Amino acid sequence: MYVLAKLTGYRVNQEGTELKVFIPNINLQESIETKKMRNAGIWLDDGRHISAEQRKKAYATIADISRHTGYLPEEAKEWLKYLHIARTGCDYFSLSTCTMDTAREFINTLMEFAIEHGVILEDLGVNRTDDVSKYLYYCIKHRVCAVCGKPLSDIHHCEGSRVGMGNNRNRVDNKGRLLISLCREHHTICHNDELKFFEKNHVYGIVYNDEIGVEVS
Numbered sequence: 001m002y003v004l005a006k007l008t009g010y011r012v013n014q015e016g017t018e019l020k021v022f023i024p025n026i027n028l029q030e031s032i033e034t035k036k037m038r039n040a041g042i043w044l045d046d047g048r049h050i051s052a053e054q055r056k057k058a059y060a061t062i063a064d065i066s067r068h069t070g071y072l073p074e075e076a077k078e079w080l081k082y083l084h085i086a087r088t089g090c091d092y093f094s095l096s097t098c099t100m101d102t103a104r105e106f107i108n109t110l111m112e113f114a115i116e117h118g119v120i121l122e123d124l125g126v127n128r129t130d131d132v133s134k135y136l137y138y139c140i141k142h143r144v145c146a147v148c149g150k151p152l153s154d155i156h157h158c159e160g161s162r163v164g165m166g167n168n169r170n171r172v173d174n175k176g177r178l179l180i181s182l183c184r185e186h187h188t189i190c191h192n193d194e195l196k197f198f199e200k201n202h203v204y205g206i207v208y209n210d211e212i213g214v215e216v217s
């Protein structure tokens with residue numbers, strides 16, 4: 001069974017941390033006495049809040065979107081939040097108090113909007129995202145270069161054995177390749193030395209599948 005609990009006390013000793021938890025509205029007497037329930041998995045919500053770095057990325061991308069669309073930054077921020085809510089079903093959130101996970105997902109919404117609508121970013125996309133695999137996925141989906149953001153007509157197929165992600169060599173597309181979206185210029189540079197190119201630009205090939213989305217390569 002999965003229950004929500006509150007931590008009501010703790011004690012640290014040499015062997016670890018003893019926790020006192022309270023589970024509201026549930027009587028566990030039978031489970032504990034008759035069924036001898038003794039073990040529980042525990043997920044600890046560390047409640048980490050949006051980082052300064054994430055906030056910076058979000059505001060910079062909102063500024064670029066506002067410049068592109070003609071909305072004031074404050075207006076753009078609001079409708080982009082509602083776009084994100086519509087997309088994910090999450091609750092309304094604030095960029096000063098939301099969690100790291102919400103911030104990461106919101107930045108994904110901003111990045112996909114920017115890539116899809118050809119918004120010129122004042123920094124490299126890879127520096128703006130908080131989730132590189134998702135970013136690389138959006139670049140393939142909307143056919144823009146993952147390095148410079150230029151629209152393109154061709155998708156680069158990485159050699160699975162050369163991407164430097166040895167532990168994930170099995171995760172390739174149905175033709176046995178990992179993909180990255182690159183313009184002609186970056187495609188040529190990439191072909192000279194794929195591994196070096198990936199390291200320098202902080203990108204890599206991913207498995208791309210229209211239906212299942214993306215798997216990290």
Ligand SMILES: [Zn+2]
Pocket residue numbers: 145146147148149150182183184185186
């Ligand atoms: Zn490029």
